[in-house]
Every structure is written in C-alpha cells, then in structure tokens.
Amino acid sequence: MYRAPRGTTDILPAEQAYWAHVQQRAAEVCRLYGYERIDTPAFEDYGLFARTDAEGTDLVEKEMYVFEDRGGQKLALRAENTAPVCRAYVEHGLFNLSQPVRLYYIGPTFRYERPQAGRFRQHHQFGCEALGDASPILDVEVIELAIRFLESLGLTGLSVLLNSIGCRQCQPAYVEVLRQHYQGFSADVCSDCRVRMVRNPLRLLDCKESACKRIVATAPHIADYLCPECKDHFREVQEQLQVLGIPFALNHTLVRGLDYYTRTVFEILPQRQGSQSAIVGGGRYDGLIEQIGGKPTPAVGFAMGLERVILNIKEQGLDVPIPPGPRVYIAHVGTPARQTAISLARRLRDAGVGVLASTGTKSFKAQLRQANSLGVRHTIILGDNEVEAGTAVVRDMARNEQSTLLQDALLEHLARAVEYSPDSASP
RNA sequence: GUGAGCGUAGCCUAGUGGUUAAGGCGCCAGGUUGUGGCCCUGGAGAUCGUGGGUUCAACUCCCACCGUUCACCCCA
Known part of the structure; x- marks a missing residue:
C-alpha cells in the first residue's frame, strides 16, 4: 500500500x-x-x-x-x-x-x-x-x-x-562588538554558539539555550551600531x-x-x-x-x-466561502428516461446550470437519497410517463414541493431559480 | 539529525494476555406499487501500521522498522 x-x-x-x-x-x-x-x-x-x-x-x-x-x-x-x-x-x-x-x-x-x-x-x-x-x-x-x-x-x-x-x-562593525561581548563568556556558551561565533555571529542572538539567553540579554543592540x-x-x-x-x-x-x-x-x-x-x-x-x-x-x-x-x-x-456545487440533480427510471436525462443535463449545462445526473444504477429511492445528501436545491424526475409527455417533474428539495413542467419550460424555470445562491459557512 | 507520545474498518472510538475484535459517523440495500431528509432493519468494510520475539495463547507484553503527533534544531 x-x-x-x-x-x-x-x-x-x-x-x-x-x-x-x-x-x-x-x-x-x-x-x-x-x-x-x-x-x-x-x-x-x-x-x-x-x-x-x-x-x-x-x-x-x-x-x-x-x-x-x-x-x-x-x-x-x-x-x-x-x-x-x-x-x-x-x-x-x-x-x-x-x-x-x-x-x-x-x-x-x-x-x-x-x-x-x-x-x-x-x-x-x-x-x-x-x-x-x-x-x-x-x-x-x-x-x-x-x-x-x-x-x-x-x-x-x-x-x-x-x-x-x-x-x-x-554590520561587520557590530559583529565585532558582539564577538567581544561573547569573549567574556566563552566558557558558558553552548556548542552550537561556539560554531556560530565563527561562522554566523548574528545568529548568536537567536539561541534558545538558557545560558546563552543570559548572554544575549546583556548583548549590545545592533540598532545602536x-x-x-x-x-x-x-x-x-x-x-x-x-x-x-x-x-x-x-x-x-x-x-x-x-x-x-x-x-x-x-x-x-x-x-x-x-x-x-x-x-x-x-x-x-x-x-x-x-x-x-x-x-x-x-x-x-x-x-x-x-x-x-x-x-x-x-x-x-x-x-x-464554500464554492457552489451542482444545484440540480436528475433522477430517472427506465431506459428511455435515461436518454432524456442525459440530453437534459447537457442542455442545462449549456445554460450554465450545474447538474449532477444519476448514473441510473441506483433505485429511484436511492437516487432521491443521493440528491438529498448532495444538498442540491432541485431534483428533476424523469420516468416513462414524463418521457412520453415531454415533461419532467421538478422537485424543490428544501420546500418539499414539486410540479410537472414541459421540458423546454423547465430549462428557464431552473436557470432563474438557481441564478443566485449566496453560500458561506465552515466546511 | 536528537528526544518523547501515539498507531484497532474511509473517519472517530471501545477492547489491555484467552471463544466468531465491539459501537458511532459515513457507505450500500431494504421498510410493497415512481419520491429524499427523521426513524427502523439488514449488509459490505479490519491480515488490530509492518516484521520479528516472549507465551500453551498476543490487538493486548518486548524489540526493530515505518508512519504520525509534539518539542529541539531550522524555518514559512
């Protein structure tokens, strides 16, 4: 793994x-x-x-x-x-x-x-x-x-x-002063600082060792030099x-x-x-x-x-802010409805509406469950009846209401409903 | 590189030497005829981080390694 x-x-x-x-x-x-x-x-x-x-x-x-x-x-x-x-x-x-x-x-x-x-x-x-x-x-x-x-x-x-x-x-002038300050304490300085005295004296000021901190406390300030x-x-x-x-x-x-x-x-x-x-x-x-x-x-x-x-x-x-996800879910049952669902999704996306279409592998109930857990505002429902009539059921998930519309009208209905959806919260 | 703590299903946690490793969240499927959230039922999912060792017996004890967390070092 x-x-x-x-x-x-x-x-x-x-x-x-x-x-x-x-x-x-x-x-x-x-x-x-x-x-x-x-x-x-x-x-x-x-x-x-x-x-x-x-x-x-x-x-x-x-x-x-x-x-x-x-x-x-x-x-x-x-x-x-x-x-x-x-x-x-x-x-x-x-x-x-x-x-x-x-x-x-x-x-x-x-x-x-x-x-x-x-x-x-x-x-x-x-x-x-x-x-x-x-x-x-x-x-x-x-x-x-x-x-x-x-x-x-x-x-x-x-x-x-x-x-x-x-x-x-x-800086070199200050470094010299700093070195002189440390010379009086060379016995108390930690091993790292012994190296710093030679290679990078300024970093002496950064040492966290308590013994070194005491030396730093009385060290001259660079601002004065x-x-x-x-x-x-x-x-x-x-x-x-x-x-x-x-x-x-x-x-x-x-x-x-x-x-x-x-x-x-x-x-x-x-x-x-x-x-x-x-x-x-x-x-x-x-x-x-x-x-x-x-x-x-x-x-x-x-x-x-x-x-x-x-x-x-x-x-x-x-x-x-949480970036908005798809606002519409398309649930469908039956083979004819599947085709309609796919083309409907395409048309909605053409119109700028985010759509998640069911793959059709779940039961109808499970599709609704998925729509719910995705938090979409609307679910479109397509079955044999709708396909025959050229309609679709649009369900407003939050309001728990649904209506049957012609598929062409649906597009506009949704585009309007989905247009603004301010959304801000902790993920 | 140094020191310390921790590693049980995707996530959170119970189990501390002895029958099929438990629960919650999540996931999947059902709760009749095409309708979600709540609830109920069922299911899948874990070689208990990996490898050794101790023991009749190890998720449980020991060692190593890996990962992780915290601190040192260093730095954003």
Missing part, C-alpha cells in the same frame, strides 16, 4: 475551500497594491541557492532536496522563492521595466525537515517581492500588504516583530508604520536565518503561538541580486506559509 511521502499531504476536496479562499484573497490583496504574479520552476540550479542562501546554513547543507538530472546537472527543489524570483528578474531583464518591479508568487516549496505542526516537506508559500527601489516606503508596503492579507481572512491578534541588521558597511544611512532607513520604516497605525515591536534578537538579508527584517506572529508559529518572515535584501550576477539592486519582500495560515484560520474558527 502506497502512502504519500513523509511530510507531504493530499489536499482533498474537503480542504479545497480553504486553499481557494486563501489564494483568492492573496491575489486580490496583491491587485490592490499592484503586485503581479510570477511563477518560477519548482527546481533550480543548485548553485542559485548555495550561493545566495549562504553556504553553511542548515537550509543549504541539510534541508534541501538536491539531485542530479540525467545530464549530470546538480539541481535542487526550491527551498525558498526569493532567489528564484531574483534570478528571473535578472534573466529576463525585468530591471528594464519601471522600478520597482512588484511581484508575488504562490506555490510549493520543499525542505527536507522532520515534519511537525505547521511544517511540511512540501509546503506552499505566498510571498511578495519589490525589486529595484531602496525606499523604506517599500519595506512598509510589503509589511502592510502581508497584514492586510491576513486580516482580510479574519485573523486577529497578529503582531509584527521588527529589527534592522544593517548593511555591508555597518547602524551607519547613518541604515539608521535613517530604520527610523523611516518605524515612522511610516506608525503613520499607518500598524503596531510593531522592536526585537533586537530578530536576525533571520537566511544570510542575504540587510537592513529591515521582520516576522509576523499569530495569536496562538507555538514553536512553528511565525507565519510571515521577510526583510530587505539589497545585496542578493548582485550576488547572483545582476547589477546591484535593492529589494524587499516576505514569504508566508499557507499551511500555517490555514492552521490559524481553523484555530480561530473562521468561516471560508
């Missing part, structure tokens, strides 16, 4: 309402901000990720699906979408468009991790990227967009965490957020895992917080496009995990 591979799931019809809703909302919010959709391949040249997501990070070394194709090329399933979008930006000369270029994507993303709540080996990300403009207005724009999206789903109790990690100029340009940028981001009335909390230990980030970094946390709680992560990455062979190009964006978004929709008990 085959099963879906570990960390993957089938999205069955019963779940589709959530996905359709979330994707429609995302597209709608992006339209409001002028972000256009881009779809990049599910896999890329391995080097694209290895170079940009920082060699030495777990993401690249342990969590990526890496494989060789038959031609011997080393490829990787995309573990995130920012680098691919930047690759497309450079490859297709999108820098020739009016800047900034605003893009969004929705699609599967792959990470070889141990599955957990809100974490899957194949999950789906929705993200936005604004490329080609360094203005702090854009940093705020993407944060606002993300918040608006989540709020449009009805989610409440969201919080924004914000920090700046500086740029190529000022930013260069004048980064300081201005950070200040403007905060000011703009305030102007828009978006609450946020500064968090000097927020540094993010991917190495390409510069200046602004942020996360959005939901009401209920578990270990995998962050639903949105993002920031500015002014050096990335240059790293993959483009001209120096500032950019900012975010990504969010849709599984986590849906998890929160369910936890908060929010309604999602």
Whole structure:
C-alpha cells in the first residue's frame, strides 16, 4: 500500500475551500497594491541557492532536496522563492521595466525537515517581492500588504516583530562588538554558539539555550551600531508604520536565518503561538541580486506559509466561502428516461446550470437519497410517463414541493431559480 | 539529525494476555406499487501500521522498522 511521502499531504476536496479562499484573497490583496504574479520552476540550479542562501546554513547543507538530472546537472527543489524570483528578474531583464518591479508568487516549496505542526516537506508559500527601489516606503508596503492579507481572512491578534541588521558597511562593525561581548563568556556558551561565533555571529542572538539567553540579554543592540544611512532607513520604516497605525515591536534578537538579508527584517506572529508559529518572515535584501550576477539592486519582500495560515484560520474558527456545487440533480427510471436525462443535463449545462445526473444504477429511492445528501436545491424526475409527455417533474428539495413542467419550460424555470445562491459557512 | 507520545474498518472510538475484535459517523440495500431528509432493519468494510520475539495463547507484553503527533534544531 502506497502512502504519500513523509511530510507531504493530499489536499482533498474537503480542504479545497480553504486553499481557494486563501489564494483568492492573496491575489486580490496583491491587485490592490499592484503586485503581479510570477511563477518560477519548482527546481533550480543548485548553485542559485548555495550561493545566495549562504553556504553553511542548515537550509543549504541539510534541508534541501538536491539531485542530479540525467545530464549530470546538480539541481535542487526550491527551498525558498526569493532567489528564484531574483534570478528571473535578472534573466529576463525585468530591471528594464519601471522600478520597482512588484511581484508575488504562490506555490510549493520543499525542505527536507522532520515534519511537525505547521511544517511540511512540501509546503506552499505566498510571498511578495519589490525589486529595484531602496525606499523604506517599500519595506512598509510589503509589511502592510502581508497584514492586510491576513486580516482580510479574519485573523486577529497578529503582531509584527521588527529589527534592522544593517548593511555591508555597518554590520561587520557590530559583529565585532558582539564577538567581544561573547569573549567574556566563552566558557558558558553552548556548542552550537561556539560554531556560530565563527561562522554566523548574528545568529548568536537567536539561541534558545538558557545560558546563552543570559548572554544575549546583556548583548549590545545592533540598532545602536547602524551607519547613518541604515539608521535613517530604520527610523523611516518605524515612522511610516506608525503613520499607518500598524503596531510593531522592536526585537533586537530578530536576525533571520537566511544570510542575504540587510537592513529591515521582520516576522509576523499569530495569536496562538507555538514553536512553528511565525507565519510571515521577510526583510530587505539589497545585496542578493548582485550576488547572483545582476547589477546591484535593492529589494524587499516576505514569504508566508499557507499551511500555517490555514492552521490559524481553523484555530480561530473562521468561516471560508464554500464554492457552489451542482444545484440540480436528475433522477430517472427506465431506459428511455435515461436518454432524456442525459440530453437534459447537457442542455442545462449549456445554460450554465450545474447538474449532477444519476448514473441510473441506483433505485429511484436511492437516487432521491443521493440528491438529498448532495444538498442540491432541485431534483428533476424523469420516468416513462414524463418521457412520453415531454415533461419532467421538478422537485424543490428544501420546500418539499414539486410540479410537472414541459421540458423546454423547465430549462428557464431552473436557470432563474438557481441564478443566485449566496453560500458561506465552515466546511 | 536528537528526544518523547501515539498507531484497532474511509473517519472517530471501545477492547489491555484467552471463544466468531465491539459501537458511532459515513457507505450500500431494504421498510410493497415512481419520491429524499427523521426513524427502523439488514449488509459490505479490519491480515488490530509492518516484521520479528516472549507465551500453551498476543490487538493486548518486548524489540526493530515505518508512519504520525509534539518539542529541539531550522524555518514559512
């Protein structure tokens, strides 16, 4: 017996309402901000990720699906979408468009991790990227967009965490100060942090070990070491957020895992917080496009995990619209009626009416039962009598009424009755 | 990769060493002559995650593997 591979799931019809809703909302919010959709391949040249997501990070070394194709090329399933979008930006000369270029994507993303709540080996990300403009207005724009999206789903109790990690100029100076701070505690530091001190000092601030947390508590804040340009940028981001009335909390230990980030970094946390709680992560990455062979190009964006978004929709008990199913069921008995049923179904569908016709393998009673469980509004009944007379019985399932009409009149009768059917509830 | 909990029909659950593994939901079929929802009756559906082991006897105890859940790591 085959099963879906570990960390993957089938999205069955019963779940589709959530996905359709979330994707429609995302597209709608992006339209409001002028972000256009881009779809990049599910896999890329391995080097694209290895170079940009920082060699030495777990993401690249342990969590990526890496494989060789038959031609011997080393490829990787995309573990995130920012680098691919930047690759497309450079490859297709999108820098020739009016800047900034605003893009969004929705699609599967792959990470070889141990599955957990809100974490899957194949999950789906929705993200936005604004490329080609360094203005702090854009940093705020993407944060606002993300918040608006989540709020449009009805989610409440969201919080924004914000920090700046500086740029190529000022970050190294801070890192030096941070190293010096840690030198006094080298005996107390955990083994992971010993490695971090050398390879990725900023991530020292992220350590959850209690001993390390104490050291972090007294560590210098990067915000105090930013260069004048980064300081201005950070200040403007905060000011703009305030102007828009978006609450946020500064968090000097927020540094993010991917190495390409510069200046602004942020996360959005939901009401209920578990270990995998962050639903949105993002920031500015002014050096990335240059790293993959483009001209120096500032950019900012975010990504969010849709599984986590849906998890929160369910936890908060929010309604999602249920796409309408067929509104008419055709029950029939006898061979002549079967033919009539099939052509009638065709004519109704031509008129835009959703129809489910019985296959005729069930008893008449069972057909009615099926019509009922499907929740159709009307059932058309065809037997020998109706076929002979060119009529059909139309039964209104909810009102428990039925009448006999000519088949031609029936079409119009139903088309009118079925036209509007607002429908919204939890599936 | 590390640690812990859990795996009984499609779903939820009972059964904790001993005759044909029980119930609910769902599914299928009936409850007379062409009419659903409620109700009643019946039926199908489980090698009790897989493979070893202990025992006269294992769904029940032990081990391994697989899956799953939660946490660590990492990250959306």
